[in-house]
Amino acid sequence: MKNPYEILGVSENASDEEIKKAYRKLAKQYHPDNYTDNPLKDLADEKMKEVNEAYDTIQKLRSSGSNGSFNSNNGRSGTNGSYSGESVYSRIRRLISAGRIGEAETMLNGISDRNAEWHFLMSLVLYRKGWLQDARNEINIACQMDPYNQEYRSFQQRMSGGAYSSPYSGMNTNNAGGCSGCDVCQALLCADCCCECMGGDCIRCC
Amino acid sequence: MFGYIRPVKGELYVKDSEFYSSVYCGLCRYGGKNISHLTRWLLNYDFVLLALLRMKLTDDKVCVKKKRCPYSLKKKNCACADESYSFVCSAFGLLTYGKLLDDIKDEKGFKRFCKILVKPLFKHIGKKSDKFDGLKGIVFNGLKATDEAEAQGCDSVDRAADGFGTMMKKIASYGLEGDKKMIAEQCGYHIGRFIYIADAFDDLESDEKSGNYNPLLKKYGSALGAMEMADTIKETLWDSLNAFSNFYALAVNQPINGIDRIIFNIIELGGRDAVKRIIERKNKK
Numbered sequence: 162m163k164n165p166y167e168i169l170g171v172s173e174n175a176s177d178e179e180i181k182k183a184y185r186k187l188a189k190q191y192h193p194d195n196y197t198d199n200p201l202k203d204l205a206d207e208k209m210k211e212v213n214e215a216y217d218t219i220q221k222l223r224s225s226g227s228n229g230s231f232n233s234n235n236g237r238s239g240t241n242g243s244y245s246g247e248s249v250y251s252r253i254r255r256l257i258s259a260g261r262i263g264e265a266e267t268m269l270n271g272i273s274d275r276n277a278e279w280h281f282l283m284s285l286v287l288y289r290k291g292w293l294q295d296a297r298n299e300i301n302i303a304c305q306m307d308p309y310n311q312e313y314r315s316f317q318q319r320m321s322g323g324a325y326s327s328p329y330s331g332m333n334t335n336n337a338g339g340c341s342g343c344d345v346c347q348a349l350l351c352a353d354c355c356c357e358c359m360g361g362d363c364i365r366c367c
Numbered sequence: 368m369f370g371y372i373r374p375v376k377g378e379l380y381v382k383d384s385e386f387y388s389s390v391y392c393g394l395c396r397y398g399g400k401n402i403s404h405l406t407r408w409l410l411n412y413d414f415v416l417l418a419l420l421r422m423k424l425t426d427d428k429v430c431v432k433k434k435r436c437p438y439s440l441k442k443k444n445c446a447c448a449d450e451s452y453s454f455v456c457s458a459f460g461l462l463t464y465g466k467l468l469d470d471i472k473d474e475k476g477f478k479r480f481c482k483i484l485v486k487p488l489f490k491h492i493g494k495k496s497d498k499f500d501g502l503k504g505i506v507f508n509g510l511k512a513t514d515e516a517e518a519q520g521c522d523s524v525d526r527a528a529d530g531f532g533t534m535m536k537k538i539a540s541y542g543l544e545g546d547k548k549m550i551a552e553q554c555g556y557h558i559g560r561f562i563y564i565a566d567a568f569d570d571l572e573s574d575e576k577s578g579n580y581n582p583l584l585k586k587y588g589s590a591l592g593a594m595e596m597a598d599t600i601k602e603t604l605w606d607s608l609n610a611f612s613n614f615y616a617l618a619v620n621q622p623i624n625g626i627d628r629i630i631f632n633i634i635e636l637g638g639r640d641a642v643k644r645i646i647e648r649k650n651k652k
Contacts, residue, residue, distance in 0.1 A: 327635055
């Protein structure tokens with residue numbers, strides 16, 4: 162296990178307050194809400210988990226009175242990474258999250274029965290490789306094979322969008338900042354429906 | 368091949384726009400002083416983006432000072448970030464030299480003759496730029512991989528762009544570790560992929576006339592066929608910009624600072640503008 166102090170970016174002599182501050186800053190940065198429908202969600206989740214574990218470990222070390230210092234042998238030593246109970250696709254997902262793209266691609270190429278999940282995972286692998294035209298083709302196939310899968314749809318949409326934290330996000334979508342004639346009509350009809358519900362009438366003819 | 372990605376200054380804060388200009392000045396000045404005066408004339412916007420990315424990811428200390436420009440003779444704001452500049456100028460020098468050697472190998476006639484004439488100047492740039500261990504290997508191997516894909520006549524746009532993308536990925540992430548390395552790798556790859564495909568798209572007609580390799584001509588048969596698929600090409604170029612933006616966002620802390628705003632502007636607005644400009648130019652023809 163990595164040194165929890167290093168994960169939080171503080172020294173071992175840091176005060177409880179400093180540790181709490183560093184933890185809050187990182188938790189805010191990697192919070193899952195910032196990565197909803199984001200293809201990097203797995204990575205952010207992984208980071209969030211790491212930060213939480215590091216904070217818990219420091220709390221435990223300090224409350225047990227062991228001077229708060231971390232010995233790398235204290236870390237989990239019994240995890241051999243056995244995935245016996247997992248399906249092959251969950252193993253591939255884990256590999257992708259861990260950034261082991263080459264291994265994930267080799268495993269995917271070894272599967273002959275190619276369902277929607279296969280095409281989705283292949284699309285993730287190609288996305289991480291940077292082969293975006295092929296990644297888009299694969300995600301389109303996955304969405305055609307399983308049109309109601311929300312995960313595939315969100316990834317397909319996320320490929321077409323930039324970062325949420327960008328000050329320019331939304332400026333490049335087709336309806337960014339604009340208001341077409343259709344939008345105006347739609348808004349008026351909605352306003353009319355609302356008025357009618359309340360007993361009034363915004364547009365008399367309908 | 369370079370110079371596609373620049374900011375849309377109208378959408379930047381005045382202070383950010385001034386900072387961008389000062390980084391351009393700083394890079395130009397550093398290259399002129401430490402590599403060759405020729406780099407001042409060859410410098411382009413893509414390397415300013417690379418310098419900004421390196422400044423951000425290496426936490427380089429940046430200060431802005433007033434310095435006199437020897438060409439315009441005016442005093443201008445000049446951002447100092449020697450560590451990033453030194454690396455970016457070296458990468459730029461090696462790439463320029465490598466590209467010239469490539470052109471001499473591939474081109475014929477008068478153009479080739481002119482390039483042979485200027486080769487000693489570029490050799491000097493290449494020599495002065497060879498300051499970082501392994502960087503020369505990264506650049507020359509990257510250009511070789513691109514050449515190999517071209518020699519094989521590969522018809523996959525992704526595969527053809529991979530050599531150049533991988534080279535930019537290794538340049539951007541040179542000397543970085545951990546998450547920052549991963550972010551730099553992805554951002555670098557997508558800068559390279561974008562430049563390679565945008566350049567291929569821009570050169571469709573000239574490559575068709577001269578018979579040079581172009582992955583888009585291979586894939587869609589002709590320049591006209593590729594133009595019919597302009598939306599697909601635009602989509603894949605925008606996908607690269609989106610991927611850059613998504614990975615870069617992992618390095619951003621709230622509230623975002625000037626460098627972040629400039630980089631997001633260059634990627635989300637400037638890159639798209641470049642694609643639109645190419646399409647408009649082609650439609651006029």
